[in-house]
Protein backbone atom coordinates (compact mmCIF):
# COMPACT_ATOMS: atom_id res chain seq x y z
CA UNK A 1 0.00 0.00 0.00
CA UNK A 2 1.30 3.46 -0.89
CA UNK A 3 1.60 5.48 2.29
CA UNK A 4 -1.29 7.91 2.70
CA UNK A 5 0.98 10.13 4.82
CA UNK A 6 2.90 13.06 3.34
CA UNK A 7 5.23 15.32 5.25
CA UNK A 8 4.72 18.88 4.08
CA UNK A 9 6.54 20.91 6.71
CA UNK A 10 9.02 19.88 9.35
CA UNK A 11 6.21 19.53 11.88
CA UNK A 12 3.16 18.94 9.64
CA UNK A 13 1.94 15.81 7.91
CA UNK A 14 -0.96 15.61 5.47
CA UNK A 15 -2.89 12.36 5.63
CA UNK A 16 -5.11 11.27 2.73
CA UNK A 17 -8.32 9.69 4.01
CA UNK A 18 -10.43 7.86 1.38
CA UNK A 19 -14.08 8.91 0.98
CA UNK A 20 -16.88 6.83 -0.58
CA UNK A 21 -17.92 9.70 -2.89
CA UNK A 22 -17.03 11.10 -6.30
CA UNK A 23 -14.79 13.44 -4.30
CA UNK A 24 -12.81 10.48 -3.05
CA UNK A 25 -10.40 11.94 -0.53
CA UNK A 26 -10.27 14.36 2.37
CA UNK A 27 -6.96 15.80 3.58
CA UNK A 28 -6.45 15.84 7.30
CA UNK A 29 -3.39 17.19 9.12
CA UNK A 30 -1.21 16.01 11.96
CA UNK A 31 0.92 18.67 13.61
CA UNK A 32 3.70 17.76 15.99
CA UNK A 33 4.46 20.06 18.93
CA UNK A 34 6.43 20.05 22.16
CA UNK A 35 3.31 18.98 24.06
CA UNK A 36 1.98 16.39 21.64
CA UNK A 37 0.04 16.10 18.42
CA UNK A 38 -2.80 18.21 17.07
CA UNK A 39 -5.08 16.57 14.54
CA UNK A 40 -7.02 18.82 12.16
CA UNK A 41 -10.13 17.17 10.65
CA UNK A 42 -10.73 13.45 10.60
CA UNK A 43 -12.56 11.63 7.74
CA UNK A 44 -15.64 9.43 7.67
CA UNK A 45 -16.01 6.25 9.68
CA UNK A 46 -15.63 3.48 7.10
CA UNK A 47 -12.94 0.77 6.89
CA UNK A 48 -10.58 2.38 4.30
CA UNK A 49 -10.39 5.51 6.47
CA UNK A 50 -9.51 3.51 9.57
CA UNK A 51 -6.74 1.77 7.61
CA UNK A 52 -5.31 5.13 6.58
CA UNK A 53 -5.31 6.34 10.18
CA UNK A 54 -3.66 3.11 11.36
CA UNK A 55 -0.94 3.52 8.72
CA UNK A 56 -0.30 7.06 9.99
CA UNK A 57 -0.15 6.01 13.65
CA UNK A 58 2.27 3.22 12.77
CA UNK A 59 4.50 5.30 10.55
CA UNK A 60 4.73 8.18 13.02
CA UNK A 61 4.87 5.83 16.03
CA UNK A 62 2.14 7.98 17.49
CA UNK A 63 0.94 6.93 20.92
CA UNK A 64 -2.74 7.49 21.71
CA UNK A 65 -1.68 9.47 24.82
CA UNK A 66 0.30 11.90 22.67
CA UNK A 67 -2.76 13.29 20.89
CA UNK A 68 -3.39 16.60 22.59
CA UNK A 69 -6.36 17.92 20.65
CA UNK A 70 -8.55 17.30 17.64
CA UNK A 71 -9.58 20.49 15.86
CA UNK A 72 -12.40 20.51 13.32
CA UNK A 73 -12.52 23.26 10.70
CA UNK A 74 -16.21 22.44 10.21
CA UNK A 75 -18.63 19.58 10.75
CA UNK A 76 -19.41 18.32 7.29
CA UNK A 77 -19.34 14.56 7.68
CA UNK A 78 -16.04 14.02 5.84
CA UNK A 79 -14.29 16.29 8.37
CA UNK A 80 -16.27 15.38 11.48
CA UNK A 81 -17.06 11.69 11.06
CA UNK A 82 -14.06 10.17 12.84
CA UNK A 83 -13.69 12.77 15.59
CA UNK A 84 -15.49 10.57 18.11
CA UNK A 85 -13.50 7.49 17.12
CA UNK A 86 -10.20 9.36 17.44
CA UNK A 87 -11.26 10.90 20.75
CA UNK A 88 -12.18 7.47 22.12
CA UNK A 89 -8.68 6.13 21.41
CA UNK A 90 -6.87 9.26 22.64
CA UNK A 91 -7.33 9.63 26.40
CA UNK A 92 -6.12 13.24 26.57
CA UNK A 93 -7.61 14.67 23.40
CA UNK A 94 -10.12 17.48 23.44
CA UNK A 95 -12.28 18.03 20.36
CA UNK A 96 -12.46 21.74 19.53
CA UNK A 97 -14.42 23.67 16.92
CA UNK A 98 -16.52 26.82 16.61
CA UNK A 99 -19.71 27.22 18.57
CA UNK A 100 -21.77 27.47 15.37
CA UNK A 101 -20.34 24.21 14.06
CA UNK A 102 -20.74 22.45 17.40
CA UNK A 103 -24.40 23.43 17.50
CA UNK A 104 -24.85 22.32 13.91
CA UNK A 105 -23.19 18.95 14.56
CA UNK A 106 -25.48 18.40 17.53
CA UNK A 107 -28.51 19.29 15.47
CA UNK A 108 -27.70 17.48 12.26
CA UNK A 109 -25.67 14.46 13.32
CA UNK A 110 -26.53 13.78 16.94
CA UNK A 111 -30.17 14.80 17.24
CA UNK A 112 -30.91 14.09 13.62
CA UNK A 113 -32.48 17.54 13.36
CA UNK A 114 -32.23 17.46 9.62
CA UNK A 115 -35.50 15.57 9.42
CA UNK A 116 -36.36 13.60 6.34
CA UNK A 117 -39.55 15.59 5.88
CA UNK A 118 -37.72 18.92 5.97
CA UNK A 119 -35.25 17.73 3.36
CA UNK A 120 -38.03 16.27 1.23
CA UNK A 121 -39.91 19.55 1.44
CA UNK A 122 -36.85 21.53 0.33
CA UNK A 123 -36.21 19.10 -2.54
CA UNK A 124 -39.83 19.20 -3.66
CA UNK A 125 -39.92 22.99 -3.62
CA UNK A 126 -36.73 22.91 -5.67
CA UNK A 127 -38.52 20.85 -8.32
CA UNK A 128 -36.82 17.50 -7.63
CA UNK A 129 -38.87 14.38 -8.37
CA UNK A 130 -40.13 12.20 -5.51
CA UNK A 131 -37.73 9.45 -6.61
CA UNK A 132 -34.74 11.77 -6.43
CA UNK A 133 -35.84 13.11 -3.03
CA UNK A 134 -36.21 9.58 -1.68
CA UNK A 135 -32.78 8.57 -2.97
CA UNK A 136 -31.23 11.70 -1.45
CA UNK A 137 -32.81 11.00 1.93
CA UNK A 138 -31.56 7.43 1.99
CA UNK A 139 -28.08 8.77 1.09
CA UNK A 140 -28.19 11.10 4.08
CA UNK A 141 -28.87 8.26 6.48
CA UNK A 142 -26.02 6.18 5.13
CA UNK A 143 -23.67 9.16 5.50
CA UNK A 144 -24.95 9.77 9.03
CA UNK A 145 -24.14 6.15 9.87
CA UNK A 146 -20.49 6.99 9.14
CA UNK A 147 -20.35 9.75 11.79
CA UNK A 148 -20.55 7.44 14.81
CA UNK A 149 -19.43 7.49 17.55
CA UNK A 150 -19.97 11.19 18.21
CA UNK A 151 -17.32 13.20 20.05
CA UNK A 152 -17.84 15.30 23.13
CA UNK A 153 -16.84 18.88 22.46
CA UNK A 154 -16.60 20.85 25.65
CA UNK A 155 -14.58 23.85 24.56
CA UNK A 156 -15.29 25.89 21.50
CA UNK A 157 -12.95 28.20 19.61
CA UNK A 158 -14.03 31.81 19.12
CA UNK A 159 -13.11 33.68 15.95
CA UNK A 160 -10.16 35.95 16.69
CA UNK A 161 -8.76 33.59 19.28
CA UNK A 162 -5.15 32.46 19.02
CA UNK A 163 -4.93 28.68 19.10
CA UNK A 164 -1.72 26.72 19.61
CA UNK A 165 -1.51 24.09 16.88
CA UNK A 166 1.62 22.16 17.69
CA UNK A 167 4.10 24.94 18.41
CA UNK A 168 2.43 27.33 16.00
CA UNK A 169 0.33 30.24 17.25
CA UNK A 170 -2.59 30.35 14.80
CA UNK A 171 -5.33 32.93 14.48
CA UNK A 172 -8.81 31.40 14.19
CA UNK A 173 -10.67 33.14 11.37
CA UNK A 174 -14.42 32.77 10.82
CA UNK A 175 -14.96 31.91 7.15
CA UNK A 176 -18.66 31.35 6.38
CA UNK A 177 -20.16 30.28 3.05
CA UNK A 178 -19.28 26.60 2.64
CA UNK A 179 -20.28 25.91 6.23
CA UNK A 180 -21.78 28.55 8.49
CA UNK A 181 -19.23 28.39 11.29
CA UNK A 182 -16.13 27.20 9.48
CA UNK A 183 -12.83 28.29 11.03
CA UNK A 184 -9.53 28.72 9.22
CA UNK A 185 -6.30 28.77 11.19
CA UNK A 186 -3.57 31.17 10.12
CA UNK A 187 0.01 31.00 11.33
CA UNK A 188 0.94 34.52 10.40
CA UNK A 189 4.60 34.14 11.40
CA UNK A 190 5.04 31.44 8.75
CA UNK A 191 2.41 32.48 6.22
CA UNK A 192 0.71 29.09 6.63
CA UNK A 193 -3.06 28.74 6.51
CA UNK A 194 -5.16 25.70 7.33
CA UNK A 195 -7.89 26.57 4.86
CA UNK A 196 -10.49 23.86 5.44
CA UNK A 197 -12.94 23.73 2.54
CA UNK A 198 -13.04 27.50 2.15
CA UNK A 199 -10.38 27.78 -0.53
CA UNK A 200 -9.64 24.73 -2.68
CA UNK A 201 -7.57 24.07 -5.80
CA UNK A 202 -9.06 22.30 -8.85
CA UNK A 203 -12.60 22.21 -7.47
CA UNK A 204 -14.71 25.01 -6.09
CA UNK A 205 -16.05 24.71 -2.54
CA UNK A 206 -19.72 23.80 -2.50
CA UNK A 207 -21.81 26.79 -1.50
CA UNK A 208 -25.33 25.58 -0.78
CA UNK A 209 -28.57 26.52 0.90
CA UNK A 210 -28.89 23.69 3.41
CA UNK A 211 -32.05 23.20 5.38
CA UNK A 212 -31.65 24.84 8.79
CA UNK A 213 -28.49 26.72 7.83
CA UNK A 214 -27.79 30.23 6.59
CA UNK A 215 -30.37 30.93 3.86
CA UNK A 216 -28.00 33.37 2.08
CA UNK A 217 -24.58 31.66 2.00
CA UNK A 218 -23.16 33.00 -1.27
CA UNK A 219 -22.91 36.71 -0.36
CA UNK A 220 -21.21 35.72 2.91
CA UNK A 221 -18.78 33.44 1.07
CA UNK A 222 -17.78 36.11 -1.44
CA UNK A 223 -17.43 38.73 1.29
CA UNK A 224 -15.23 36.38 3.29
CA UNK A 225 -13.03 35.58 0.28
CA UNK A 226 -12.53 39.29 -0.38
CA UNK A 227 -11.58 39.89 3.25
CA UNK A 228 -8.98 37.10 3.16
CA UNK A 229 -7.52 37.83 -0.26
CA UNK A 230 -4.70 40.11 0.85
CA UNK A 231 -3.44 38.05 3.76
CA UNK A 232 0.23 37.12 3.32
CA UNK A 233 -0.36 33.41 2.75
CA UNK A 234 2.72 31.47 1.61
CA UNK A 235 0.93 28.14 1.50
CA UNK A 236 -2.58 26.99 2.36
CA UNK A 237 -3.35 23.46 3.52
CA UNK A 238 -6.82 22.61 2.26
CA UNK A 239 -9.36 19.89 3.09
CA UNK A 240 -9.31 18.49 -0.44
CA UNK A 241 -6.99 18.38 -3.46
CA UNK A 242 -3.55 20.02 -3.63
CA UNK A 243 -1.74 22.59 -1.51
CA UNK A 244 -2.51 26.17 -2.48
CA UNK A 245 0.62 28.13 -3.33
CA UNK A 246 -1.04 31.06 -5.07
CA UNK A 247 -3.58 32.17 -2.51
CA UNK A 248 -4.63 35.48 -4.02
CA UNK A 249 -4.82 34.08 -7.55
CA UNK A 250 -6.97 31.15 -6.41
CA UNK A 251 -9.33 33.46 -4.54
CA UNK A 252 -9.67 35.62 -7.65
CA UNK A 253 -10.48 32.49 -9.67
CA UNK A 254 -13.15 31.42 -7.16
CA UNK A 255 -14.79 34.85 -7.24
CA UNK A 256 -14.73 34.83 -11.07
CA UNK A 257 -16.21 31.32 -11.07
CA UNK A 258 -19.20 32.46 -9.02
CA UNK A 259 -19.68 35.55 -11.18
CA UNK A 260 -19.86 33.26 -14.23
CA UNK A 261 -22.15 30.81 -12.47
CA UNK A 262 -24.47 33.62 -11.39
CA UNK A 263 -24.70 34.68 -15.03
CA UNK A 264 -25.46 31.08 -16.11
CA UNK A 265 -28.09 30.72 -13.39
CA UNK A 266 -29.65 34.01 -14.48
CA UNK A 267 -29.77 32.89 -18.12
CA UNK A 268 -31.27 29.53 -17.13
CA UNK A 269 -33.97 31.10 -14.94
CA UNK A 270 -34.83 34.43 -16.53
CA UNK A 271 -37.76 33.10 -18.59
CA UNK A 272 -39.05 30.99 -15.71
CA UNK A 273 -37.52 27.86 -14.19
CA UNK A 274 -37.33 25.94 -10.94
CA UNK A 275 -34.08 25.17 -9.10
CA UNK A 276 -33.87 21.61 -10.44
CA UNK A 277 -34.09 22.83 -14.03
CA UNK A 278 -31.37 25.39 -13.31
CA UNK A 279 -29.21 22.74 -11.61
CA UNK A 280 -29.45 20.46 -14.64
CA UNK A 281 -28.27 23.37 -16.80
CA UNK A 282 -25.34 24.20 -14.50
CA UNK A 283 -24.21 20.63 -13.76
CA UNK A 284 -23.86 17.46 -15.83
CA UNK A 285 -26.33 15.26 -13.94
CA UNK A 286 -25.41 12.19 -16.01
CA UNK A 287 -22.06 12.14 -14.16
CA UNK A 288 -23.52 12.58 -10.69
CA UNK A 289 -24.75 10.21 -8.02
CA UNK A 290 -27.75 11.28 -5.97
CA UNK A 291 -25.33 12.48 -3.24
CA UNK A 292 -23.79 14.94 -5.70
CA UNK A 293 -27.17 15.82 -7.20
CA UNK A 294 -28.18 17.17 -3.82
CA UNK A 295 -25.03 19.32 -3.75
CA UNK A 296 -25.89 20.56 -7.26
CA UNK A 297 -29.40 21.45 -6.13
CA UNK A 298 -28.40 23.32 -3.00
CA UNK A 299 -25.63 25.09 -4.91
CA UNK A 300 -28.17 26.20 -7.53
CA UNK A 301 -30.45 27.42 -4.73
CA UNK A 302 -27.56 29.50 -3.36
CA UNK A 303 -27.04 31.21 -6.71
CA UNK A 304 -30.74 31.74 -7.29
CA UNK A 305 -31.08 33.17 -3.79
CA UNK A 306 -28.25 35.60 -4.52
CA UNK A 307 -30.04 36.77 -7.68
CA UNK A 308 -33.34 37.16 -5.83
CA UNK A 309 -31.68 39.06 -3.02
CA UNK A 310 -30.01 41.54 -5.36
CA UNK A 311 -33.26 42.06 -7.28
CA UNK A 312 -32.21 40.40 -10.56
CA UNK A 313 -34.77 37.60 -10.26
CA UNK A 314 -38.01 37.11 -8.38
CA UNK A 315 -39.37 33.90 -6.93
CA UNK A 316 -42.88 32.73 -6.21
CA UNK A 317 -44.34 29.42 -5.18
CA UNK A 318 -46.45 27.74 -7.85
CA UNK A 319 -48.09 24.39 -7.11
CA UNK A 320 -45.66 23.83 -4.24
CA UNK A 321 -42.52 24.59 -6.31
CA UNK A 322 -40.37 27.72 -6.20
CA UNK A 323 -40.45 29.29 -9.65
CA UNK A 324 -37.82 31.88 -10.54
CA UNK A 325 -38.09 34.45 -13.29
CA UNK A 326 -36.94 37.91 -14.22
Ligand SMILES: [Zn+2]
Pocket residue numbers: 074076178179197
Ligand atom coordinates in the same frame (compact mmCIF):
# COMPACT_ATOMS: atom_id res chain seq x y z
ZN1 LIG B 1 -17.03 20.74 3.74
